Amino acid sequence: MPRPRIATIRDVAALAGVAVGTASKALNGQGSLRAETITRVRQAAEQLGFVANAAARSLQTRRTYTVGMITTDTIGRFSIPMLIGVEDALGAGRISVLLCDARDDPIRERHHLEVLLSRRVDGVIVTGRRAGTRPPIDAGPGVPVVYAFLASADPADCSVVPDEAGGAQAVLDHLATLGRRRIVHVTGPAHHHSARVRASVFPDTLYGAWSESWGRQAAAILLARGPDFDAVACGNDQIARGVTDALREAGRRIPHDVAVTGFDNWDVIAEASRPPLTSVDMDLAGLGRTAADLLLQAIAGNPATGTHTHPAHLVIRDSTVATSA
Amino acid sequence: MPRPRIATIRDVAALAGVAVGTASKALNGQGSLRAETITRVRQAAEQLGFVANAAARSLQTRRTYTVGMITTDTIGRFSIPMLIGVEDALGAGRISVLLCDARDDPIRERHHLEVLLSRRVDGVIVTGRRAGTRPPIDAGPGVPVVYAFLASADPADCSVVPDEAGGAQAVLDHLATLGRRRIVHVTGPAHHHSARVRASVFPDTLYGAWSESWGRQAAAILLARGPDFDAVACGNDQIARGVTDALREAGRRIPHDVAVTGFDNWDVIAEASRPPLTSVDMDLAGLGRTAADLLLQAIAGNPATGTHTHPAHLVIRDSTVATSA
DNA sequence: CTCCTCAAGGAAAACGGTTTCCTTGACGCT
DNA sequence: AGCGTCAAGGAAACCGTTTTCCTTGAGGAG
Incomplete structure (x- = not known):
């Protein structure tokens, strides 16, 4: 096969019967050309399926x-x-x-x-x-x-x-508005920057991992510690989901007995939780x-x-x- | 600021005291040059922080x-x-x-x-x-x-x-090896190609949605239909998770009473499930x-x-x- | 009828590389 | 001494655009 060489602006110019510079101007709307010339060049380009070579162009235009x-x-x-x-x-x-x-x-x-x-x-x-x-x-x-x-x-x-801190603050405000007073924060590893920033607004924080199983574990810890909490604000949605699952299975009603919040608003997790999670969307x-x-x-x-x-x-x-x- | 123009191969050639063609050859290891010349050019390039312009190069090399x-x-x-x-x-x-x-x-x-x-x-x-x-x-x-x-x-x-069909077949074989005989397939919408392909190997299929809540719903349907199933092969991990949650909460032991499988091997879901899901990894x-x-x-x-x-x-x-x- | 202006478009110089071809010495051989 | 060969590197063409500058002819003003 002769491989039909890809059309260049030279081909377009030749077909339209103009110089390459003129063809370039016609295609880019530069310089002063007769309308008839412009359409002639454009038609030629169309006919040849001409697409300008970006490399050549950028070489010139920087x-x-x-x-x-x-x-x-x-x-x-x-x-x-x-x-x-x-x-x-x-x-x-x-x-x-x-x-x-x-x-x-x-x-x-x-x-x-x-x-x-x-x-x-x-x-x-x-x-x-x-x-x-x-x-x-x-x-x-x-x-x-x-x-x-x-x-x-x-x-x-x-x-x-x-604004991770702002998001955490919004959670806190929201919970406060709902009348929750005993709020615990359950989040990821303490060495993780996001964990620390998000935790900064909460008075009481449990550090662990970013996983559901840590959420379940944390819920168990909280339940063992005593029933004196009415909200758990979590560092991400997975933790929150683990917390809700464990609390629900322990007979706590959400949100009636305990409100739970997530972070990240990862729909797959937040919406599949029972109940669906209030969460911070960044x-x-x-x-x-x-x-x-x-x-x-x-x-x-x-x-x-x-x-x-x-x-x-x-x-x-x-x-x-x-x-x- | 005079904006220190980015170095070109001409600058390199000048600094090394050779022609541009020679510089090009030295940098690309083409042609025959003295070792001393090559290192001289390379040093010059290094010194100027020269990085060849890809556009110019590709113009030539196509x-x-x-x-x-x-x-x-x-x-x-x-x-x-x-x-x-x-x-x-x-x-x-x-x-x-x-x-x-x-x-x-x-x-x-x-x-x-x-x-x-x-x-x-x-x-x-x-x-x-x-x-x-x-x-x-x-x-x-x-x-x-x-x-x-x-x-x-x-x-x-x-x-x-x-190989979606192959993956589904692997699930079926696995379950058969475990001695499961009454297998139900729960999957996504029937109009979805993947759902149909994955379902093709199973004798009994419930179509629905790709979600956990459909999984929970489907489990309820199965339980209502009667206890004569010992495995649920699901069309994706979310459905499988919904199924396991609902079955577990209904008192069925997994995998003892019912084996459950997922599809996609989406770690966040599969590993967080209780128990973690056997799943097909594509x-x-x-x-x-x-x-x-x-x-x-x-x-x-x-x-x-x-x-x-x-x-x-x-x-x-x-x-x-x-x-x- | 000149002269100027201006629109239209051609010619050619970039842009920054690669590659081909050519020139130049140095060397080995007879 | 004369010749061919070959390594080393220079000169220039080329890739496909854009842009600048120049030429040309037409029209308007004086």
Whole structure:
């Protein structure tokens, strides 16, 4: 097969009977051309199925309309909503996303970064979990970076993080409004940054693991400790689900006897619980969108600095407020 | 600030005192050069922090070392492991992934495809869920496409799909080996392709939804129908969890009285169940790796055709075989 | 009838690499 | 001494666009 070589702008120009420069102008609406010429060129392009070579274009324009997204820990449940938000915000500007998974390996991260730089991405979004901050990456001059979810250790960098403390406070306020006074917080490992931040607003905290079985265990501990609690605010939805299961099976009515709340608003867990869980939604998609918007701003020459906090909100379900049904 | 222009190969050549062509050869190990010259050039590159411009390079070599990944339905739980597998297989070949989320919208899909073509990607991986097959995408000549998870409607295209029927059969065999004879299958909506395929090996099926609450409902139905069942094979892990919860609460011992199995091996659900669920693992990461490998083959000039089936395997936990503990 | 202006479009220089082809010496052989 | 061979590296073409600058001819003003 002669492999029908992919059409270039030269082919288009030849077919339309103009010079390549003219064809380029016609396709991009630059310069001053007769309307008839423009349509002639456009038709020729259409006919040949011409699609401009992005590499050639970006060589000239020094813009790639590409951003890199590096997830430092493995890409997982939290990255997805953010990714969707990022895609959403960037897609509108016809910008594509190069996804890199560094898997918590600095070597891999360095490698990915180098690839991104060689591709001359217009910007980089760095995301990840675990610790409270992370060492900034060195993208060199002229390549803006926005950190999402996990802030850069350099406060001058631009970061967007969820308002975890605010979310926890919203839980506390909600429970207080419901008249709950004896509130216990059950959360993940004490060395985990999110656990500590979320716990900071609660007077009484049990640290453990991020799992349902720890939730069940914690409930047992609480029951053994005595019946003097009327609300359990949990560090994530899995713990909350474990707590509700164990309390329910011990005869406690939720929310009548004890109100329970989760964190993350992970629908699969929160909605399947009995009763469904009131939970904090960190709006990760919105956070991703915000990060992408800030990156676009920076690319356009208006870099933002500092750590921005993205609001979380409470989603109220039956585990704190029984529906009249 | 004078913005220290990013170094080009010309700068490197000048610093090393050679011609640009020579610099290129030194950096890529082409042509015949003295060892001393090569190190001199490499040092110059190092010193300037030179990173070759990928756009310029691909213009010449007609390779972009980029593949596009289009998820037709929104990128979700199933895409992630595949994405990781793909990244894994491609990363070894220093190939980057452009991620596109078409959100089940043909217009969006067409748009993304056009972007990918303009970027002259070396190949495309298409993934998605829902139906059994999907209309092939038109990537034009010379751009290989591999369909992952969801096969192309054109049997001549290259697709990789999980062996759902095989997984279901493995469940059936496992239960049979354990001596279970009265097996009921509880699964998702009948119009869902995966539900029907997985159900195909079972004699007795209840269709419903992919949720825990349907699982609980189904268990109630079974209990009402009579006690003549000794195993419930479920269409996914959520249903299985609902079933185990309801059966346990009704006093049935699992696995002693009734064995229960899930499907998908979604750790968060399967391991948190009481008891933990025996489940079918479709090895999505492996599937993604296979798809990527096939794509690499195709890019190298050895395209594979037809629909390939990727084996699933059973992960056995306490919901069918109680541990001696 | 000149001269100027201006719209329309062509020619060519970038952009930053890779690759082909050519030149130059040095060397070995007769 | 003359010739061919070969290693080393330079010069320039090329990849496919965009953009700048230049040319041309037509129309309007004086």
